[in-house]
Amino acid sequence: MPFDFIPTELEPWQQLLLDAAQRVRRGWCQNALNDDRGNVCLMGALLEVSSRPGVQADAETTAYWALFQHIVNRAQGVVDFNDTPGRTAEEVASAMEAAAMETAHV
Numbered sequence: 448m449p450f451d452f453i454p455t456e457l458e459p460w461q462q463l464l465l466d467a468a469q470r471v472r473r474g475w476c477q478n479a480l481n482d483d484r485g486n487v488c489l490m491g492a493l494l495e496v497s498s499r500p501g502v503q504a505d506a507e508t509t510a511y512w513a514l515f516q517h518i519v520n521r522a523q524g525v526v527d528f529n530d531t532p533g534r535t536a537e538e539v540a541s542a543m544e545a546a547a548m549e550t551a552h553v
């Protein structure tokens with residue numbers, strides 16, 4: 448992870464984004480939530496990790512909002528960011544991690 452400081456206690460929404468980033472690194476796709484090889488897009492990863500037992504609905508909403516705000520600062524929507532030609536899984540995962548560590552929006 449490209450951060451010098453990671454809080455010892457993460458908010459649930461932050462953990463969701465970090466988990467989703469790891470999921471993207473295990474298999475990523477574009478132009479679909481998932482593919483026949485089990486890869487997921489940015490939103491597919493967030494939906495997958497958010498569907499785990501015990502995840503609070505407000506954590507998913509806050510995670511999505513943080514990600515949206517981080518990506519909109521780049522003048523793109525979440526889906527467009529994921530599906531931009533030439534985009535890489537690492538760029539997507541890194542954006543998710545950066546959004547998790549930005550706390551000004553919360």
